[in-house]
Amino acid sequence: MNMTLRWFGHLDDSVTLKQIKQIPKVGGIVGTLNDLKAGEAWPLSRIRALHREVTLEGFSLEVIESVNIHEDIKLGLPSRDKYIEAYIETIRRLASVGVKVICYNFMPVFDWTRSDLAKVLPDKSTVLAYERAKVEAIDPNSLLSHLTGGAGGFSLPGWEPERLQEIVPLLEAYQHITEEQLFLNLTYFLEKTVPVAAECGVKLAIHPDDPPWPVFGLPRIVKNKSDLIRIIEAVDHPSNSLTLCSGSLGASLTNDLSDIFQTFLERDRVAFVHLRNIRHEPNGDFYETAHCDEAGSVPMTHLIKLLSTYNYQGFIRPDHGRMIWGEKARPGYGLYDRALGAMYIQGQWDSFANQREGRSEYETSRNA
Numbered sequence: 001m002n003m004t005l006r007w008f009g010h011l012d013d014s015v016t017l018k019q020i021k022q023i024p025k026v027g028g029i030v031g032t033l034n035d036l037k038a039g040e041a042w043p044l045s046r047i048r049a050l051h052r053e054v055t056l057e058g059f060s061l062e063v064i065e066s067v068n069i070h071e072d073i074k075l076g077l078p079s080r081d082k083y084i085e086a087y088i089e090t091i092r093r094l095a096s097v098g099v100k101v102i103c104y105n106f107m108p109v110f111d112w113t114r115s116d117l118a119k120v121l122p123d124k125s126t127v128l129a130y131e132r133a134k135v136e137a138i139d140p141n142s143l144l145s146h147l148t149g150g151a152g153g154f155s156l157p158g159w160e161p162e163r164l165q166e167i168v169p170l171l172e173a174y175q176h177i178t179e180e181q182l183f184l185n186l187t188y189f190l191e192k193t194v195p196v197a198a199e200c201g202v203k204l205a206i207h208p209d210d211p212p213w214p215v216f217g218l219p220r221i222v223k224n225k226s227d228l229i230r231i232i233e234a235v236d237h238p239s240n241s242l243t244l245c246s247g248s249l250g251a252s253l254t255n256d257l258s259d260i261f262q263t264f265l266e267r268d269r270v271a272f273v274h275l276r277n278i279r280h281e282p283n284g285d286f287y288e289t290a291h292c293d294e295a296g297s298v299p300m301t302h303l304i305k306l307l308s309t310y311n312y313q314g315f316i317r318p319d320h321g322r323m324i325w326g327e328k329a330r331p332g333y334g335l336y337d338r339a340l341g342a343m344y345i346q347g348q349w350d351s352f353a354n355q356r357e358g359r360s361e362y363e364t365s366r367n368a
């Protein structure tokens, strides 16, 4: 397991690399160039600058999240080919600096949806939350201003205003796209990109829909186990891989996280893991919580044990954390709670590794 933390770059993150360096065991940064538009080939100079910045602080840069996919690819428009060409160029350039995994999603228009960026929990920490009734009562444009207004000036990944300027015509364009058509458009994209990724030693790792059900009537095709099986079989190659996100998949009460993790670990198609805990309300709404088992509905210890049992060698990161200790940061991406999450995951991992390898914890500490 390679522990990483997501970082949005020195211009767009309240958290510094030097701070992340003080979290034990975080060896890699999950980087991004958040300001680039979907469809644009990432400039090699920018990629190299990011790589230099991250490696100078002693981290690896082997995972990128996200290289966003242009809507024309998802819509299957004739112009998709030029955007796929640009995507392929980005894959090649990222591979040239040693990137191994590219996390992306295939959600139409919105990368993720929440009704609240700062729900107050009883201990006064704040978290992202989803109330179905609130989301259904609001039009997408108002939700956009609600969310960007509550983000404290930080850009929200996937909710960049430029990208969403054309929101109404985009929503109309998707009126004709069924889930079946969207899946065919994903397959078309994978058929072109996976061979290049394979040649470069890169794994494409699709992120599940968040939440894993249709929002604003838009089609969703990365919701559950059968969707994930269909996707990895569409182009059956290890470079067509998955990001398993416990918070996104776990938001649906019908998803069995234990079964999903086992299925794809067994098939060796997990390139990246996001561990986030959420708690379900009785009506199916959910809010995000601290990473430990008792804080939420996700069987976190069990999932870490599965990763250990399969001797998972890929990348992992604590996903969204709570905002605690008065921190001002991008919602979900504060330093403090993600650091606590990283240590919870790492502690469990060490404990299972000791059990698996028949070592006592005393030996481990003596050898350190």
Ligand SMILES: [Mn+2]
Residues within 6 Å of the ligand: 207, 245, 247, 248, 274, 319
């Ligand atoms: Mn995630």
